Amino acid sequence: MFEAAELGRKVSREELERELPVLRTSLLEMQRALRAAGRAAIVVIGGADGAGKGETLNRLHEWLDPRGLEINAFRPPSDEERERPPFWRFWRALPARGKIGAFLGSWYTAPILGRAYGTIGSAAFDRELARVAFFEEMLARDGAILVKFWFHLSKKAQKKRLERLESSAKTKWRLGPNDWKHFRMYDDFVKVSERAIRKTDIAEAPWLVIEAADDEYRDLTVARSLVERIGDGLESPAEVRPAAAAAASLVSSRGEKTVLDAVDLSATIDGDDYEKELERWRAKVGRLNRKAFEKGVSTVLVFEGWDASGKGGSIRRLVSAIDARDVRVIAVAAPTDEERAHHYLWRFWRHIPRAGLVTIFDRSWYGRVLVERVEGFAREEEWKRAYLEINDFEEQLAGHGIVLAKFWMHVSPEEQLRRFEERQKVEWKLHKITEDDWRNREKWEAYASAVDEMVARTSTAAAPWTLVPANSKKFARIEVLKTVCARLQRAL
Amino acid sequence: MFEAAELGRKVSREELERELPVLRTSLLEMQRALRAAGRAAIVVIGGADGAGKGETLNRLHEWLDPRGLEINAFRPPSDEERERPPFWRFWRALPARGKIGAFLGSWYTAPILGRAYGTIGSAAFDRELARVAFFEEMLARDGAILVKFWFHLSKKAQKKRLERLESSAKTKWRLGPNDWKHFRMYDDFVKVSERAIRKTDIAEAPWLVIEAADDEYRDLTVARSLVERIGDGLESPAEVRPAAAAAASLVSSRGEKTVLDAVDLSATIDGDDYEKELERWRAKVGRLNRKAFEKGVSTVLVFEGWDASGKGGSIRRLVSAIDARDVRVIAVAAPTDEERAHHYLWRFWRHIPRAGLVTIFDRSWYGRVLVERVEGFAREEEWKRAYLEINDFEEQLAGHGIVLAKFWMHVSPEEQLRRFEERQKVEWKLHKITEDDWRNREKWEAYASAVDEMVARTSTAAAPWTLVPANSKKFARIEVLKTVCARLQRAL
Numbered sequence: 001m002f003e004a005a006e007l008g009r010k011v012s013r014e015e016l017e018r019e020l021p022v023l024r025t026s027l028l029e030m031q032r033a034l035r036a037a038g039r040a041a042i043v044v045i046g047g048a049d050g051a052g053k054g055e056t057l058n059r060l061h062e063w064l065d066p067r068g069l070e071i072n073a074f075r076p077p078s079d080e081e082r083e084r085p086p087f088w089r090f091w092r093a094l095p096a097r098g099k100i101g102a103f104l105g106s107w108y109t110a111p112i113l114g115r116a117y118g119t120i121g122s123a124a125f126d127r128e129l130a131r132v133a134f135f136e137e138m139l140a141r142d143g144a145i146l147v148k149f150w151f152h153l154s155k156k157a158q159k160k161r162l163e164r165l166e167s168s169a170k171t172k173w174r175l176g177p178n179d180w181k182h183f184r185m186y187d188d189f190v191k192v193s194e195r196a197i198r199k200t201d202i203a204e205a206p207w208l209v210i211e212a213a214d215d216e217y218r219d220l221t222v223a224r225s226l227v228e229r230i231g232d233g234l235e236s237p238a239e240v241r242p243a244a245a246a247a248a249s250l251v252s253s254r255g256e257k258t259v260l261d262a263v264d265l266s267a268t269i270d271g272d273d274y275e276k277e278l279e280r281w282r283a284k285v286g287r288l289n290r291k292a293f294e295k296g297v298s299t300v301l302v303f304e305g306w307d308a309s310g311k312g313g314s315i316r317r318l319v320s321a322i323d324a325r326d327v328r329v330i331a332v333a334a335p336t337d338e339e340r341a342h343h344y345l346w347r348f349w350r351h352i353p354r355a356g357l358v359t360i361f362d363r364s365w366y367g368r369v370l371v372e373r374v375e376g377f378a379r380e381e382e383w384k385r386a387y388l389e390i391n392d393f394e395e396q397l398a399g400h401g402i403v404l405a406k407f408w409m410h411v412s413p414e415e416q417l418r419r420f421e422e423r424q425k426v427e428w429k430l431h432k433i434t435e436d437d438w439r440n441r442e443k444w445e446a447y448a449s450a451v452d453e454m455v456a457r458t459s460t461a462a463a464p465w466t467l468v469p470a471n472s473k474k475f476a477r478i479e480v481l482k483t484v485c486a487r488l489q490r491a492l
Numbered sequence: 493m494f495e496a497a498e499l500g501r502k503v504s505r506e507e508l509e510r511e512l513p514v515l516r517t518s519l520l521e522m523q524r525a526l527r528a529a530g531r532a533a534i535v536v537i538g539g540a541d542g543a544g545k546g547e548t549l550n551r552l553h554e555w556l557d558p559r560g561l562e563i564n565a566f567r568p569p570s571d572e573e574r575e576r577p578p579f580w581r582f583w584r585a586l587p588a589r590g591k592i593g594a595f596l597g598s599w600y601t602a603p604i605l606g607r608a609y610g611t612i613g614s615a616a617f618d619r620e621l622a623r624v625a626f627f628e629e630m631l632a633r634d635g636a637i638l639v640k641f642w643f644h645l646s647k648k649a650q651k652k653r654l655e656r657l658e659s660s661a662k663t664k665w666r667l668g669p670n671d672w673k674h675f676r677m678y679d680d681f682v683k684v685s686e687r688a689i690r691k692t693d694i695a696e697a698p699w700l701v702i703e704a705a706d707d708e709y710r711d712l713t714v715a716r717s718l719v720e721r722i723g724d725g726l727e728s729p730a731e732v733r734p735a736a737a738a739a740a741s742l743v744s745s746r747g748e749k750t751v752l753d754a755v756d757l758s759a760t761i762d763g764d765d766y767e768k769e770l771e772r773w774r775a776k777v778g779r780l781n782r783k784a785f786e787k788g789v790s791t792v793l794v795f796e797g798w799d800a801s802g803k804g805g806s807i808r809r810l811v812s813a814i815d816a817r818d819v820r821v822i823a824v825a826a827p828t829d830e831e832r833a834h835h836y837l838w839r840f841w842r843h844i845p846r847a848g849l850v851t852i853f854d855r856s857w858y859g860r861v862l863v864e865r866v867e868g869f870a871r872e873e874e875w876k877r878a879y880l881e882i883n884d885f886e887e888q889l890a891g892h893g894i895v896l897a898k899f900w901m902h903v904s905p906e907e908q909l910r911r912f913e914e915r916q917k918v919e920w921k922l923h924k925i926t927e928d929d930w931r932n933r934e935k936w937e938a939y940a941s942a943v944d945e946m947v948a949r950t951s952t953a954a955a956p957w958t959l960v961p962a963n964s965k966k967f968a969r970i971e972v973l974k975t976v977c978a979r980l981q982r983a984l
Contacts, residue, residue, distance in 0.1 A: 032923060054815060054816065054817060057816035057817065058812055058815065058816045059812070060816070061808075061811050061812045061816045061819070062808055062809075062811070062812030065804070065808075066807060066808060066811045066821040066852075067804075067807075067821050067822075067823035067854055068823075069821075070820065071816045071817060071819075071820070073816075073817030073818075078570065078571050078572045078846075079570050079571050079572075080570045080571075080572050104817060170775075170779075173782055283662075287662075290665055312557070312559075315558060315559075316553075316554060316557075316558060317554075319553050319554070319558045320550055320551070320553045320554030320558075323546060323550065324546065324549035324550045324552070324553045324563045324565075324594075325546060325549065325563060325565030325596060326565075327553075327563070328562065328563070329558040329559050329561075330559075331559035331560075336828065336829050336830045337828050337829045337830075338828045338829075338830050354570075360558075362559055431524060
């Protein structure tokens with residue numbers, strides 16, 4: 001692969017200077033167009049040590065309008081970053097629509113280093129690369145334009161560059177502590193990088209390998225390619241191909257029956273038992289959470305369910321059993337404009353808790369395949385691919401050791417009606433019932449079948465759904481507490 | 493002060509249960525009213541170890557709607573927090589309008605511990621308290637409702653509570669590692685806390701000392717007081733008294749002359765010298781920034797100036813001289829809705845760089861006393877008090893060792909006109925000129941006098957203004973580079 005990038009291409013300083021005025025105008029023009037189109041551009045710069053990644057970024061900072069360019073250099077993660085799944089730091093750095101985010105030391109760094117040093121095997125390496133490709137494809141389908149540069153140096157050229165950097169006090173600091181060590185591993189790195197590039201050279205986010213031995217050639221090529229590729233990206237609309245994998249039903253049709261029909265809604269608990277059980281399970285949740293905090297195990301709980309199915313009441317009883325300092329409830333309503341300027345999962349990633357803490361989502365990312373699907377807020381290809389995106393997201397949480405539980409609070413249409421009517425009668429409950437609630441009720445069947453598919457596609461070993469019979473509020477609350485205990489217990 | 497909180501007040505469990513239904517309704521009603529009014533509530537809970545701050549918060553989490561309540565418990569700061577001024581972590585946790593933020597271990601913790609342990613003297617303690625009072629007053633004037641509880645225990649009561657906590661496995665974990673040590677310092681803590689309360693018991697954010705020996709009395713009193721005080725806060729509009737201190741001119745009038753008239757706009761530099769100087773100072777900025785990075789010294793640069801005064805060009809030449817991985821340019825435009833939901837300084841606090849990095853603000857918090865003042869976007873009392881708020885903000889940055897430089901890029905009206913006309917003639921510069929620019933130009937005098945007052949009130953020893961003669965763009969760029977070098981050099 002790299003032979004084509006060892007041909008000794010060169011551009012003279014004069015040629016660069018000659019090109020610059022026109023090039024700069026095109027770069028600025030491209031930034032304006034990006035802003036006008038409300039598309040984000042994600043520029044990844046990877047490659048050999050000493051190939052001049054930093055220098056190129058410096059030039060881009062000079063040539064582009066720095067106000068629309070965010071340069072992200074990933075140094076060792078902070079403690080806040082280490083306490084979340086590895087991709088958290090990349091999500092928090094993603095550019096908003098209209099901006100360019102350049103990534104130096106990106107999601108490629110850890111897998112490549114891991115493989116070159118042999119700390120991960122070849123299967124784990126491939127799995128990481130598949131996650132990377134999935135991540136990039138997901139961003140591209142959300143409208144982001146991805147441009148990925150790999151700076152290549154021949155072994156000889158790398159040696160020369162490292163020596164040159166070392167020889168001058170002015171550039172010596174650019175030499176990383178491992179640059180020479182990595183040079184001695186040149187052949188390993190080439191092999192590993194080649195595989196990384198090959199496995200992630202997807203249509204939505206293609207690589208461009210740049211011969212990096214000559215500064216002017218390298219920077220000119222990067223700048224020209226940016227104009228070209230972002231320009232192309234702007235011409236074609238955001239990728240909207242239906243995700244073929246999720247097009248059809250996953251589970252063979254069982255007539256009109258959905259998973260919800262299998263929930264035994266007659267389940268109930270009597271008053272005295274309830275009080276006893278409530279105290280028992282609340283105490284247990286408290287104890288287990290304490291232990292989780294001490295061990296740095298985080299918890300993410302998702303509550304979905306019909307309107308008036310008792311999500312709020314269950315959350316309250318759960319929350320108050322946990323030390324208040326350790327828990328945060330996120331009520332998911334309309335996204336803010338900062339949230340709208342990113343991929344829909346961004347607003348959830350930002351709330352992933354630090355080590356030992358608990359985040360409870362009152363409604364969640366599942367809105368994508370529920371309300372957004374049923375009401376048509378998301379296009380078909382968007383909610384269809386969301387199942388895979390969500391599974392990947394939750395797999396990352398679980399993979400980081402986060403305890404995950406997801407509840408669908410289920411009530412019958414009759415019970416819902418009774419609660420709606422009660423809310424309308426009781427003054428202080430009046431605010432809990434809106435026109436929307438009545439409207440959603442009319443779409444019961446559509447929601448039920450969306451829930452059915454959601455459960456089929458996203459109830460995984462790492463993150464199973466719990467369908468809670470909630471015609472009896474009391475029964476439901478105990479069920480939720482029990483489930484959280486079981487999940488914590490298994491993890492601790 | 494605390495005698496009145498050692499009277500043995502008690503409420504029985506039954507009394508609490510009896511009160512609860514009505515109380516809970518009022519709490520929820522209060523939350524709805526807060527949301528409807530778009531006001532934030534900030535609830536500080538301080539007090540003796542073992543007084544039950546955590547327990548009270550747990551109850552609040554149960555009684556209130558947890559979706560509108562954010563509980564912030566400050567444990568030891570993360571590295572991202574340690575790298576910023578101490579108040580950064582509090583700013584990032586401030587609740588948005590419509591929400592309640594409860595603070596456990598707040599801005600009071602460090603000063604009180606510091607003074608009780610004797611690591612800070614009494615003058616430093618008072619200065620910290622003054623900063624706290626200023627901070628709270630500022631938030632209150634922005635519409636936040638502050639409720640501050642101090643949980644008091646007599647020496648006997650504290651001993652009893654610590655013993656009780658210790659005696660049961662169920663509660664032992666609540667005992668902090670220093671609780672007994674602090675108990676032995678009881679008298680010191682009482683003295684120090686009393687002073688802290690007295691110095692910060694301001695009209696905008698009054699304290700309420702709560703006798704905390706009885707759990708039910710304590711929690712009931714807190715809940716009732718929340719309803720009452722937030723209710724009162726909602727009845728009176730956000731505090732808008734003019735800030736008396738800044739009402740009049742600071743510097744005696746010098747007729748029509750402003751500080752800008754003293755800027756020598758004839759300053760220029762010829763072409764060859766420019767290229768030489770530019771390279772020289774860019775190299776120097778790069779070297780100094782490298783050193784700053786290694787020492788973990790951060791830099792914040794502010795650019796203000798007339799339209800078309802060359803801010804962008806100066807920023808570009810500066811930015812590209814610094815390693816691109818270390819610098820971020822923040823172009824200040826219309827705030828996002830998350831930003832609008834907070835105090836106006838919040839959007840700037842969030843961009844304060846980590847250790848060793850550089851943030852450049854292209855327009856800044858000074859908008860408050862420039863465009864917002866002149867265009868009437870801020871009320872008179874708002875922009876008048878902004879001088880003090882800004883000085884305090886910058887003092888905190890400087891106090892943390894951050895290098896700060898502020899530039900006003902000055903051009904004559906004639907030069908501005910020439911540049912406007914040029915922009916209209918050159919196609920690729922056309923986007924740089926808008927109707928607003930022409931409108932602002934008509935208000936030259938008003939802006940000039942706003943700049944005059946801004947410089948008079950906010951050019952401080954820690955954060956002086958540099959007025960840059962910018963009729964010659966080249967001269968201006970060199971001036972900026974030189975100033976940044978000087979500022980870095982002094983700090984390193």
